[in-house]
Amino acid sequence: MTFAQPGGWEVPPSHPGGWPHGPVPLDPSLAPAPRYGTGSLSDLLPAALTGLGLPGHERAFALPPADRVCVFLIDGLGWEVLRAHPSVAPFLTSLLPSSNAGAGKPISVGFPSTTATSLASLGTGLPPAAHGMVGYRVLDPDSGALMNQLRWEPWTEPSRWQPHPTLFVRADGAGVAACQVSAPHFERTPLTRVALSGGTFLGRSDPWERIDEAARRIAEADRTLVYTYYAELDGAGHRFGIDSEEWRAQLSRVDALAQRLAERLPPRAVLYITGDHGMVDVPRTEEARFDFDHDWELRAGVAQLGGEGRARHLYAVPGAAADVHAVWREVLAEDAWVATRDEAVALGWFGPPGTGVEARVGPRIGDVVVAMSGEAAVIASETEPRESALIGMHGSLTPAEQLVPLLEVRT
Missing domain, CATH: 3.30.1360.180 (Gyrase A; domain 2)
Incomplete structure (x- = not known):
């Protein structure tokens, strides 16, 4: 079967008798699927809230309880690239062989392995099938336009696009002091609204000030949930590739930031360090x-x-x-x-x-x-x-893109 197109060309027919023009196509049933419910990024905050004593978030994936929880999400920090650079990130590497249940090991993100999808999964505790952030650029069936979910273009009402409450909203409503410490320009973005809103937002441009503010907020109450974020590792990977001096310099900086935050943790606290996706060089x-x-x-x-x-x-x-x-x-x-x-x-x-x-x-x-x-x-x-x-890219199901570390520091 063929069908004509306006330009005059036709779609070539499929080949029911085999694939004569090349290798047999890969079987999608053999692709590694995300670990939803048993060890994915969408399971991290539900496990943390269960540890904080909030009912209704129990899953097969569990973490030891703590009164004060901080999540440091490093954009672009994949499991495989971290393990490949122990001398560049000695502090993060030192956390890899943790014996704590669920920590020190890789978790998966969701599909696609891209920032908008992953942040929504982290913040809502839901897979993409539920929160609806199913790609970098996807069809808005109401308008017929492609909607960029990272830049939120063209404008779409956020609560219509992603109506589920975030776990920060739920934590704040249950008496946990919830806080996001990030770059100031993220405060009012639609992506922040649908994925990470709830509690207090504190904007700090300098990453060292961001880390110090996060440490202060962890200690401010008996029960706290703090999220902080670093974007520049991902940017360096996209522009220069993960096999570049620029990327390694950013990884070294991330390592120092993580160590600084770990050293400032108050008593009865846990720090989880993770990423939103890995990356491959194309x-x-x-x-x-x-x-x-x-x-x-x-x-x-x-x-x-x-x-x-x-x-x-x-x-x-x-x-x-x-x-x-x-x-x-x-x-x-x-x-x-x-x-x-x-x-x-x-x-x-x-x-x-x-x-x-x-x-x-x-x-x-x-x-x-x-x-x-x-x-x-x-x-x-x-x-x-x-x-x-771009040189560095991500989004697919390969371990290099899907797996991110879940590293733990506990006091």
């Missing part, structure tokens, strides 16, 4: 960068291209989803797990298998979902020039 070669804007096979039948280079949502022309799925499977072959929307949901990419997705969330997921498996990416050099020029 070579600047044609073999590693499939350019959607210049590949007629990949463009065929795709009405809108969502997601990001390592995790794509494909919104098909009506009636074209099956052909788009077949073509992308063949073209990407060993470079990606390519699944239909129903397959991705059933396999547990967006939430625990068997739980489905909330009704408002389903249409945001592409008709076809693409998770890159190696070091390649699907870029769009003309329509996404800035993102396409």
